[in-house]
Amino acid sequence: MSDEWDWELQQNQTAYTVAELIKQNPNIDGANITLDMEFEPNEGADAATLEKALRTFGYGVIVSASGAIQASITDIPFTFESIWTHEERTTKMALSRGFAPDGWGFWEP
Template sequence: MSWDYEFQKNVTAVTLKELRDSGDLATGAQVTLDLEFLPTDTADADACAKALRTFGYEVEIHEDGMIAASIGNVPLTLEGVWQQEERATKIALDRGYEPDGWGFWEP
């Protein structure tokens, strides 16, 4: 299966625009970005967690197999979020996981 990175990036752009338009996005803010990944039939949780940790993500593997990955000091811009989202997605897809969204605590 080929992943649609362009669609994923566009969804991220729309989400950030909505946050900016609502006034909930501080210009220049840096956040701890939280990403979630759901297992597929070929999921290898240990390999995915190890690879994510190699790139500086803090990782939790949940009982249902979902992986939560967090990384700090991410600029709350399309470029900042997308850099982390794309990297983590590639790592996860290669190890049997699919992205399920991202979020952050208010800065």
């Protein structure tokens, strides 16, 4: 459950990743991207309720044959704050429905 989740570690990993990517490509800083987040099911995961919750918040959702869920949001700025806002929100939704985060990615502008 989310009470046991290491939010500080997740936030620090995201901050580090964003900073490193901006260091490698300064043009990406603040550019609009489509952010994709992946979630893997645990035992007892409820894909239907997670899909509904994500769609309610405006995320595009793809459910794979293996049960993994990809949530996407378009036109957000490539900044730590923006990415973390969406990552934290979707992770809370996922954890409460039996899924665990499995990373994020984006299409370079």
